[in-house]
Structure formats: structure tokens, C-alpha cells
Amino acid sequence: MDLQETAQVLPPLGRAWRDPWVVTRQNADPAAFAQDESLFALSNGALGVRGGLEEGDSASQACFLAGAWERTPIEYHERFPGFAAHTDTRIPVADGTRIHLRLGDTPVRLGEGEWQQFERALDLRTGSYRRQLRWRSPDGATLLIDAERIVSFDSAALLAIRYRVTSVDYTGPVTLESSISTARSATEQGDDPRIGTRVDGGLATIDAAAGDSVAHVLQRTAHSDIRVACMQQHAIIDDSLGFRLANLAQHGVMQVFEGDLAPGKSVTFEKYVAYAWTQPGGADTDAELLARTASALIQAYEHGYDALLARQTQALTQLWQNADLAIDGDPVTEQALRFNLFHIFQSSSRDGRGSTAAKGLTGEGYEGHYFWDAEAFMLPAMVALAPDVARSMLMYRHGTLDRARAHAREMNHARGALYAWRTISGDECSAYFPSGSAQYHINAAVAWAIRHYVDASGDDAFLRDVGAEMLFETARIWLDIGHFNARRGGAFCIHDVTGPDEYTALVDNNHYTNRMAQRHLRDAANVARWLADTAPDSFAELARRIGLEQFEIMQWQRAAELMYLAEDAELGIFPQDDTFLDKPRMPARSAGEGKRPLLLELHPLTIYRHQVCKQADTLLALLLAGDDVTVAAKRRNFDYYEDVTVHDSTLSASTFGVMAAEVGEADKAWRYFQDTLRVDLDDLHGNAAHGLHMAAMAGSWQSLAWGYGGMRVVDGELRLRPQLPDAWHRYRFGIAWQRGHLRVEVDRTGVRYTVTRGDQLHFRHAGEHVRLRQGESISMPHRAPASDASLQAVIFDLDGVIADTAVVHRAAWEQLAHDIGAPFDEHIAERMKGVDRRGSLEILLERAPHAYSEREKRVLEDRKNSYYVAQIECFGPDQLLRGARSAVESVRDAGLRTGLASASRNAPLLLDRLGIAELFDYVVDASRITHSKPHPEIFLAAATGLGVAPETCLGVEDAAAGVDSILAAGMRAVGVGDATVLARAEDILVGIEAFDIQRYISGQPNDRETSSEVLPNHCSGPL
Template structure:
């Protein structure tokens, strides 16, 4: 098990303090179980946006250790059995390069094998103040020699390709020779593509060694990719201290090594400082090895001249600006403060600084997702960087501008004669997804880039970027919406966007995806506004750009017209935004078997078509649209959407939790805000998705900062101004964060007394607090009341107009008859049938019940056989209910229905039975019902809401004007999904989700349930 403590590297190792306080600036782990080392290699990885080195132990050859360069990737053809026009032709894969984070040891002639000795004490530490990874191991060899090995490393934030390692071995009781073998290894290849498409890759080609040299002063290897034409050099030099001298240098089977020897005595130590530099070419650039070697040597010369202590001090200085802008403090929760700082550090260090790349999904911490860039960078990471490290946000968007021609080519591949379409997943800028329904069809990537441009310019005031790069990207990508959308006469001439896939990849190729439409609307408005601004304020630049991209004079008018007419419907029954035109018509996804791996996403268990046919969301989709562009939507509507989509979202993506945290805070769900915040906060620290070993989840890490600042802090951008509405969670006494806005830095401190706003930089700043403009001046802090975090009240319910009853178990006990019929059928076909199986069938229609029964069958059945079996069961059932009469009504059932009618309310029946009408006739109560909806009138069984929605529609009333009465868990879920209050009949423990539970139908009192309906509904909503 891991523990956290503070142990400075240069002190004697104390006894482990299991209760040591958490230092929010230091992540420290103890433990010697190799099973967790691959995850730790990700957690303790260091990077600078160009170079990434996983957190290995220098003495061990870990199979999961890797060194990565953002600019080094291989191009592999995609093989299709059936290729159609416009399919992606190749994929780009970031591949491990020569790894120099290795220093092997020998004591005399015996190699030090850590797995063969005794680990007396081990700890790793990530120091967030100076960006160093250090670790200490006290180890006893099988022969009884005890060593203390200390290592510290940095990946320089000043020098793009520089790794520096400070390595020290101290003897506790050993006397004799010691050898340090410092190597550069080229043995590591890219991880293979297994069943999980998120991990590894299939590489055609890769890196080969083209040259190598090992001498006393310098050792290096040169490598070259097979297809992408990228060359690199990795070179190393050393400084040493103690009784340590250079012995020899040599070429190895896979790389080079330099060997140092010395003598140890108890209490003595030897020290080796290792400096590694990487230089690389652009694809197909053909830079000669001599040129690359000269660049690497120059970096090493600088590093040697400075020395390790000075490099470490520079590292701390580089990070100090980030921590000053983040200005983070949480009183009462140091673990959360530490996790937030840890996540922010990784986002910062993995973001490109040279505009030749952006932030990959796994950063530079592992090989997951092949090192690809996604829309995550603009939607989750850039908002964090824009207010804390704007130069990195600019570099991210500049890379998009550099790949604009690739986006233009991609648009032509998809038959768009004008405009640009950014790739969904890429490294080079070309589309790398071989599955277009959830790849190229995600046109919303264009809107993400446009949204990020607007946010960056608002936050930075960098109009020069807009003129030089941003406007051209906005215009070219906006053109695509007019290519894939049209003004639909069938939808009142609204602008509709066809055949796209939204962020929820469990629905694909849909019309009018709400997220896509809403973000496209924002994109089109922004493109038109920027075109007008350029024409008025910068006419020369506007004219030059218009000529270069053949921009028509009327295009901005067309964009504005499409934006105003964008189709964003509200479902009349549920009063929510449909995720797409067909989403709400689908059945909900049935529960997966309990035997399935709990952390394995549905995409690894089910065929895509199975996912597409159900209401199931991989991640936030509609809610993300409301978070990014929902300022015109009122809080009550956002809450309705939150409550509905929470019920159909499985959070298989680590992107999801942060959006739910932000939106839960906005609509007033305090407990859910905390739960989702913790999910995005600790997704890698606690390995919540089971794949942190393959790299950290950068968007989730950035999402934790969004959950703090956008969620608890209420941060948004309204009219180009920062808008805040801070809330104080119950778990914290106070918290603080900062944000950079143009030339000012704003500190936000929230405690029980309210919010204190302070300018720590700049002379004045205008912002919004709880929707009202505020003007803040330097030296004049502003104290305002906190918005508060009381649970928001649900919208008032309209008067009750109808009650919809279930049949089985509520009005008559037909479950016994069903049970007997199914048991008889089971005996005939030799399938086991027990009480548990019968319980699972409650509330489920005939075909669904048959599928449950046949799960235990030893053979498969054809569709014709299943149809015949269902008919046989129904014959047995009908034979029994033919003998039913009024005496078979449950006690109080007739009275309950008559009470409803006498109260002037409408009455309906919603039964999964196809024989409901016959039963009502036999029971003598058919004339008491205004409407009967049974399985003959619906296509989807409970817990889908269709049957209750159909009953409300037939009665001519709104769903929230109805109350449902049910005895089954599936029925209660169906009622709630329909937006109705639910009365449960049966045991309270089994029907805990109902708004009101009665022991039996005889306890039904219409006055009581009507009086308590609002309170019960509010209780359920909370």
C-alpha cells in the first residue's frame, strides 16, 4: 500500500511514519510491490512538452519504461479489407526513442539485481515546487551488502531536449569496488496493439539505429524512422564525484554505454551526474547526423557548465510563475490541494512550448492512444492554460494553424469543396482514425478549435493572434457547417446539421446532435463577428485574407443567418434538450452482467451497433454543450437536463466526470459536485479506470482544475469578461485560486464570510460576480457575499391531473400466474427456473422475460423457436386468467382507482402484459380506466419510460402532471425516466427510489399522496 510523507532527499532515512501529514507540494509513495510500478512510472513521469521520460528506477530494465519525444512518430498504412473514398490512409504513432534513464550497478563482479535482494525501505517523491522526481532505496544484496541508492532527475523546462540525473550510491556496510554503467538503450519498441484500442499500436517500420559512438567525453546514438523520415540523436555526458573514475566506453548490442568505477567503504558515497540531450528533425527534413549531433552537444555543453544544482534552481524558477498564477490553497483538505497541484503540474509540463505540437491525450507520460492529439486539448486543457500559462495556450492554437492545410485536405477527402475540417485524432494533422463513424464524423472538433480561439483571445487580449492566425482558422472551419447543414422546411426552416457524431461516441452518425449544433452556433456567431471586426478595424488585413481564401462578401451574413436559425429543440414530454433527433426514441441500455470487469468500458464489451441502438452515453454530451455555451439557458432547464442525462451516462470516458462536476455545482447538487470532482481529481492517482499504467489522462487532470474554478468558482466568460459565482463546499473551511486575465491577476478567496477578490497584478479589472458587474482596483480588495451551495429547488410541479397504475402486483396478483406459466415452460424445455429468475422478470415484458429464462439454456434458440415458446407461455397464462373474477382484485385496488376518479383525475393503466384488456374485463374494472396501454402498443419495456409517456400522451396530459403507481424496481425507474412522481407498492427497502412507498394498495389515499407529492418529489430530486 502507498503512503504519503515528507522526507528530504539529502537527510538520513527515518523510520516510516504511517500517519505523517500530507505535504500538498510533494507526492510521495512508499511500497515495494512491482505490480504498481508501471502506474508509478506514469505518475512520476517528467516532461517539458517536447521530451517525456517515465519514472523508472535507473538500475532496472522495466518493460514499461519509455522515453518519448513529441516530434518523433512513425507513419503506418491502415489496411482495410474494404476501403472507400475518403477513408484515412495511415495512422501516426508516437514511438519510444533511445532511453538514457539507465545506470546499472555492479559490486565487484556481481551485477546488482534489485529483484534478488531485500528492499529495506523505498520511497519515490515528485516535488511540485521544482519539478523533480527523486527516489531513495535502502537495499541489501543476497550476499549481505547494504546500499542506499538516491536518484533525482529533471526534464528541463528551459531546454527542449535535456534530461539531467543526479545519482548517488552510499554504502552502509559494504567495502569494495563499485561499477556504474551509464547507458543509452535502443532496445525498447512501441507497445503492441492488443484487444484494447486505447493501448499500444501496430507499427510498420519504427526506429532503427543509423550511427553510434562511445568515447570518454561523449556517447551518442543516431536513429531514423522508416516512413515518417524523422531523424534524432541522443547524446550523454557525465560529471562524477567521490572515489569514482571513468573506466571505458563501448558500443552495446542495443546502444552505447560509459562505465565508471570506484571504491566504497561504509559511510562513503559515489556520485554521478548524467546529462542527456536529444535533437531531432522535422518529418522528411533530412538533417544530417552531424547537424543533430552538434545541436545535442551544444545542449550538453550548457548543462555541464551550469551543473545539476543550477539546473534544478532554474527548474524551480520556471515553475514559480505557474504556482503564483494558480495561487491555490485549500484550508481543511491538503490531500485535495496536493492532487490539484499534481494534476496541474502534469498538464503544464506535457503541453507543447514550440507550436510544433499540442497536448496529447496521455501527454508525454505513456504510449496510450498512440500519442494522438484530440479535441480534448482545446476543450479541457486550453481553458486551464489560457488563465494560467497563456503562452502555452497560444502555442497550442498556433499548432492548429500550422496544420490548417492538412485540415483543408481532410475536408476535400470528405467531399467538401471549401473550408477546413480538423482531424479527430492525429499527430501530423492528418486524420488517423480508421473508424469514421466515431472518428471523422466528429465534426465538432472544428467548433472546439473555434471556441478555444475565442476564449484565448478574450483571456489574453491577443488580437495579433486573431489577425495572424485565428481569423483564418475561424473562417475556414465555419464554412464546413454550411456544407453539412441546411435550412429544413420540415423543422420550420431551422438550420439542421446532418450525419455527425458528438462527443458521446456511443451514438454515431446522427442528425442534430445538440452539442454539435450548439457549439456550431457559437462558432458561426464568432466567425461572423470577427469578420465584421476585421473589416472595420483592420480593413487591409481583412482584404488580404479574403483574397487569399476567396472569402465572399456575403459569407458572414450566411453564417449569422445559420446561427440564428440553429435547430436546438426541446422535447415536449421531458422538457429537456434531446441529445439528437433519435436519442430519446431508443430504449435504455440494460444492465450488464455482474461478471463483466467493473472498469472495462462498454466499447470493449459490445458491438458498436448495440451501443448505437440504446440510450447510453459514454460521456457528457448535452451537458458539455451547456457548460461551454449555455449562458442563455436558465438553471432550471440545466437541472432537468442534468437529472435526465445522469441516468443514461456510464462515464466510460475520463472526460465525463469534470463536466458533471461543473454542471452539478451550477444546478445546486452539492453532494454530486463533490463526488464527480473527486472522480476527475483522482482518476490517475487512484487508477479509477484501470489504465494509468499506459499514461495519465491529461483532460481529466485539467478537468479537475475546471471542476474547482468553473464548478465551485462558477467561472465562465460572458461578453468577453470573466464571470464568477463562487460556492463553498461543506468539506472545506476556505479555498483560494487565481486566474490571469489580460494584464491582471485576480485572486479569489472563498470562506464562510463570503468572497474576497484581490488584484495581485494590474491596476484594474472589470468582472462579473453572480451576474453583476464589478470594478476592482489594485490595493482595494472587494468583499462580496458568497453565492451559497444550498440544494436548488426543483421547478414547482403543476397540479396533479392523472394517475397511471401498473397491473401486476398493484391491482391484481397475476405474478403468481406468470410465475407458474414460466415455470411450466421451463420444465418443458429443460431450463432451470428459481425464485431469483422469477424476481428478475417482474415488470419485464414477455419477450424480455423469455430472454432472461433462456440465459440458463444449454443451447441457443432460433427466432422462430423463441416466438413459439413465448406463445406457449401465453397460452398457459391465458388459460389461468380466464378463471379470474372480481374476487381476484387485491384488497383496496378498486377503492384506490375510484378515489382517483372521484377526485376528478384521469386514470390509465400501464402494463407490460399483452393481456391487460382481458384481465380488466375479468376483474370487472375495465370501465374505470380512461386509457389502457399494454405491451401491444409499445416497442420498449420498462425501465424505458415509453409506456408511461404513451399513457400520458393518450390522456392528453403532460408527464409532470401524472403520478405512477408500481410494485417493481424497473417500473419505478420507468416512471422517473418519464418525469413523473412514483408511488411504490411493497417493501420500502426494495423500492427505495420511489418518492412514496406504501405497504399495499389498500393503504392508497389520494388526498395523502396528492398533499405529499411535491415534498416527496423534492426529496427524490435531492
């Protein structure tokens, strides 16, 4: 039986869901092993070990050190000033996991035997990876192999393994060959630039030795001048094994142990592997490196595996206490969230010399580089759950500040600092500047992270000692790449940058960049004033050292105040950049084109010429810095950008999910949450084998806390507005805040807050200020988002709301259908409802006997209109729906403006016939718009004509397309008619006579009614 076949006879995945603390896999298919090696990888922020099998020889198994990387020159056919000169690539180091077996003289080759039972398990409480294999050799010997490992949080880089082999039916000698392997080199890059690289050099062995106690290898990189020592030692359990020999292997070193097996008998040893390394060009001698590894091994040997495991469990206790996570009714999601948080925590640096790479320390994707997502995605999760880790990530940025200054000079900035787009050492490693160096927004991400950390932790000392310098130096760059533009009324405009959406490059006024730069500049100016007031000596010394003048600080404030943040009047959205809305949309891809992103299929210029987003861009700006943007405006931007975003980046789904929750799109919030939650567990993007997606993992926590929990930090204040997904009975999460801890429990009755740690915490629940002392709890009701602005106008639809002309339209279309021999039924009539004349004609012609030219279509439109106009000539006030006139008059009596938004080009004529034309302040019909409902244009045009903001408007409609149009415009929606059809409306009325403007002014909509609608009288007579 081969490995593929054994997967069919193994027990089903059951235990994984019974225990939300343990993630298990029982897949014995080698094709899935590379993904599982990523999923079961262990790390401590310095050392990462993929979850391979000790006795296996997987080509994708590897060990990594955050501090071990090679520098390779970047070759250009045409090189210009400022282009990145080299790339840093994190490379595999010596692998200390290897343990090969022999039964007698026969080597155990797992692929040649029968896998009778196999399971991997990652215990999230203990931080340990366990696996068990019941294996039968081709000769009939059956073994049970148990292995468990940890990567210690207590040591700089220590791997500990407990390894046991038990005989089921074998009698005879067994040999365990424990080795340190140097055979693994960096993966070569194929056709996907995200995976692998071309490394010039790499690690070469400069010393190796093996004895009866320890064995070691010493390696050195060719160009980065980093040396790495790896040493191993063993502890034999119950004298089950004896040392046989030690020697040098072709690729590494080996120590060999022998024992005897009989049915039911086991041999067990513990293997400890320690690593030490230098900084590039470090002064540590080889002897000092080896002494450090030897010291770590001595301590590990003295403690023993059980003690190390207990210490590992204790190290994770604080994380899980802060996370305080539980979901009643959904153990699968609870487990996945814990799994994601565990990986972010263990992959994040703790020594201030590194951050969190895009793939953590779980694989070779993206060369081990740090990007802006470390600050924008991973750090917020750590701020709430492990603030010390977040501080360490920022200390890495401070440690590379001089390299950021050097990069700024490469980019022709005389002062300031520009952080590298992708890096390990601090130097820019992106060879493609349009989507690399041009992403200046990384400076704003670092600045945002500093403020977020300080607000949440209260660590003012960090801000004073290192944060202020980072803020000031990075803020200087904005004044270089932008200017006060007289052609835009003196607004501060930023030029030729690339935002988070890498499918749009080198643009002016990228909204994300401008909005985040505004926050950065404002914060830098505020911190300068704060530091001058609270620590004048420190401020004076820093200002002297970096040459900071008062005029610069004033310029930062002025640029922030005058930052150009355009809003499109027609669509009511923030354009992603100055030209984004002028481009055609990218044609939809067919379902058979697979998971490959556009960047692997099309030339960049082809992508740049289209209105298409790789990931959230403008929406992310509204999430991170949109405190002053109304919920209605956020909804309009959400609706628009959702249509043009392909989510080729795993960073994207969490932002859309959080924003969906905020704007009331519950179903979409859940779908996006699931996408970001299980990116790696379900391998949704098909590349988890190359390492896990740290930003997506962090995004799943953001979806919980920021999305469903409504968490935001505004002006240093914690704010929450929790909601409960339909799929859950209740849930709980925790937030570390200001040296305290807040537990948030949400169920169907409301929200309960408890301070579990800290003297006193202040926060807001749905805008209401709350103050709690340690041990105190308070229960509060759910509160929907408050209306952003007072009601100023009501915009009515005409057909079906003011007068029921639908039957007249229907009769006219039915007559036309009869004329041309096209079918006409209830389904077609319903689809036409709320649609303009051309759109309705296209629906009618879908099943017409033959095709029509554009000229012929115009003739048909005119014919249908003539039928309609002839019928409405007999209309008068009697054809108003009952209560329509009083509804409009009540709006005017309340001092509000009235508008009409009708898809009919005959709306002015009909209003005149009905005798109510004078009741409307502004009328928009199909002749004034380009897009028909459900596009928001018609309601946005009405708001513009009325001179009011869309979020101050209430729309009244009888068609589903009309309700969608109102909501897309960011207005409140009232439906008139069938509740099942108009379900998205805030309120649904049986008929317009039930309309009560005072309820909407007071923010208390009517209860929904679902009885049949009121039918009007109609003008009689044949068409």
C-alpha cells in the first residue's frame, strides 16, 4: 500500500474539533507534507523549525534563524541611481531535527513501508509539536514512532526533541543516527517571484566535529559575513540506548546510538540542539560562538525535556490569558483563531533585532523579508496580546533607523529617513521600484504603529527615548515628495507613490498614502510639542542632533491640515488616486483560470491601465485612520471598491471583513472573516507550503476584535461597539490595555465588560464612557451604530411610492413585447422594476426572436414611451397613492428638503399631472444620469442637487434595486411594499400612508409590517 492509499484507511479528522487547543492532521499523503511542515512549524522569534519528520528526508524541511541571511547583488541590465544594490535572503541553516533509523543493518525508509496510522498534533497550550506513526516495514516489522519537540522561548535558539521508538512485533537491534545536516540550501526561484530567490553564496561549513558527548558544525555566509554555530547533545532515557560512534558526514555531523527492541519495548532519547550566530561582521570568535551553544546545551540537559516543556507552557500562559478567547457554538473557529495567534506570537522577534516576516519563520516565501504589514497587521495583534513583543518589533525599526536615513539619501532626500519597502538588514531589497521603493507609505505604517503601541501600553518612555526620533525623521520625507499645490487651492499633494494596492503604481494623491501621511504629520507635530513641554532637555538634545527646527514642525502641521483628500461628487467615494476612476475596469477572469494572481499572468503595465485592486487600499485607510469619516461614506467606499478588488493578496480579506461589519454587511463580514481565518489551514491561496501568511493570521484577530468587537483607538481612547454574528451563541476576547486587561463578553442579550487586571480602565462602549476598577464588571446593551448626521432631506422614488405607474409601464412593455414577438411574463416584469428604459429594453430583448441594432433599439424605446405617455395623459391627483401627498408635505413641514429620484424620463410630466411638482425641491430622472439603479448615481445626484450630504438623506423605494441604490449612496433606506423583496431596507412599510417623518427624525423607525400593499386606482382604457 502506498502513502496515498493509506490516507483512505486512517481515522477521520475528529480530535481536531473535539479539542480547540490542539490542531491535528492525519494526512499521510506526501503531496500535503510541505503544507503541514508550515502549519506545524515551531519558532521563538529567533529560531524557526518546520514541522517535518525526524527520520524523513523532505526537500522542504528546514530550520531558519532570523539573524542568518545572505546578501546577493541585484543584477540589472540598466541600472539607474538609487536602485537597490543587493537583496537580503534568509537562508536555511544546519538542520538539527534529523534522526534516521536502522533495524539491524536495514535502513528505515518510510516511503517503502506501510503507514498504518499517522497523526501530527500542535498543542497550542504547551507550544509543542507531537506526531505518531505506526509503520510496517517491507520485511514485516511494525514500529510505533513517537516524537515531540519544542523551540524554547527561554533560550535564544534551542530545539528540544523527545524521540521514542516502540516495537509492535519486531525483535532485534535498532540504531538511531542523530545528525546535524547542512545539505539544505535556499530554494531557487521559479516563475513565481514570491517563492525562492537566486542566492549568490550561502552558508559554507568552516568547522565540524563530533564526539561521544556533543557534535557541532560552524558555518559562514559568503557575503553578509554572518557565522552560525549549531551543536547537539543527547540524554538517554532508562538506559535504553548506548553510544556507538560519532563521525563527520558528507553534509554535517552524526552521532550514532544502538539498542535492542522486542515487542512492547521502547528506546527513547532526548535531543537538544542549540544555535548561536554573529551579527554581520560581528567580532565574536568561533570559540565564543561554540561556547554559547555549549552553555545552552548544558542548561537544557540539566533541566530535561519535561521541565523545558513546563517552562514553555508557562511562557504561553500570559498570551492565552490576554487573548481570553472563547466562542460558544463554534469550536472550529475558536481553534483556528488560537492557531493563528500562536503563529504570530512565536514568529515575532523578541530581541529587538528583528520584526515579523511576511511568512514568519515558517518557510522561505518572500525571502524572509519584513514589510509594512508587520506594523499595520501583525503589530496591532501583539499590542493587544503581547505588548513586549510589539515593543521589540518597533525597537528593530529604531535599530535600522540609520539604514533608513541612508536609503533616504539614495532616494535623493537630503534629510529624514525612509524605511525600506522589503528588507532584513534595513537596506532596500526590492529590485522593482514602482511597487517597491515607491511605497512610501511604509513610513506612515511605522508611525501609526508607534502611536498605536504607545496609546495601548502607556509606554511614554518609549516615545520619549526612541519613538519621537523615528516619527520626526520619517515625517520629513513627506515634505519632499509633496507640495502645497496652488492648482488645488493650496492643498498638500503627494506625488508619484504606490499605495498598498500594487496593481496601481506611481500615482499622485493615493488616498491611503495621503490619509496616513496626514495622521503621521499631525502626530509628529503633536509629539514635538509634547516632548518640548514634558522633557525640554531631551527635546533640545534630539532637535540639535537631527537638526530639527520649529519651522519644520509648523510645516508638518500645515501639511496635515491641508492634506488633499479628494471625494468624487458623483459617486460619493474617495478616489484611490487622481486617475483611478478614469480607467476602464479589468475584464472579469473566467472560473477556470485558477488561483494564480494577476501579477503572474499579465505585464504590470496591462494591470496599471485598469481599474483593479490587488487588495484593500482606500478601505484600509478608512480602517486605520478614518475616524472622521462617516459610516455612510465608508459604506459607499466599501460597495465601490469591493467591485474592483480581486483579493490577490491575503492581506485584503480582513480589511474588507472589518469594514463590512462596521457598515452593517453581516453576511459579507462573515465570509471575509472565514477567508482570512483559514488562509493556511485550508490553503486558500495554494501556497501555504512556502510558509504561513502572518498578516492574514493577524487579520483574523482583527476581524474578531476590530470587526465583531468594534474595537478602535481614537485619540488615545479605547472604543468598542460589539456585535454578535448569527453563527455564534456568545463569544469572548481580551485586550491588554494600559498595563491592565479588559475582558469583553458578547451574547444575544448584550455585552459584559470586566477588568481582570490593572487598577482602573477607561473606555467607551458605543460612545458611552465607562470606567471600571479591577474585578469590576458592567453589562450593557447592544447598540447599533448611531446615525452620523441629523436628517436633512428625504428622497422619494416615484413609481410605486408616490403613484403606482408600474402597471402602466408594464402594460406598455407588454404591448411592445407583443409587437415584436418577444415573451413577457411575471419574472421579466419583476426584473424591470426600478430599472431605466434602456435597461428594461435589454431585459425584454434577451429572449427576442432576433437581435436589434442600436438604431432599432432607440426606435423601440420611443414606441414603448409613446404607449406610456398616452396612458399617463389621463392621470390626475386621484392617481396618487393613498397618503403620498401628505407624506411629502410632512417632510416639508418638518423643515427638511424633498427630492425625487425616478428612473422614468417622464417624471416631470407625471408630477405635473399628479399636481405635486411644487412639493419637490429637486428632481432627478433618467435623463440626468448615466447609470441606472442599483447604481447609487441617481440618489447621489439628488443629494447634490438638494445641497446636502448623502448620509443626511433618507431614501424611500418600492424596488429591491432602488433600496440597493439608496444603501450604496450611503443613505438610510425605507422600503414600501413586500418585506421579502425589500429585506435590506432599514424599515419596511405596507404603503406610503404609514410613513411618519417624526420617527425617522428621532431615529426610531417603524416596526416592519408584512401585510399586502395598498393598491391604487388606475386610469382605464386600452393602450
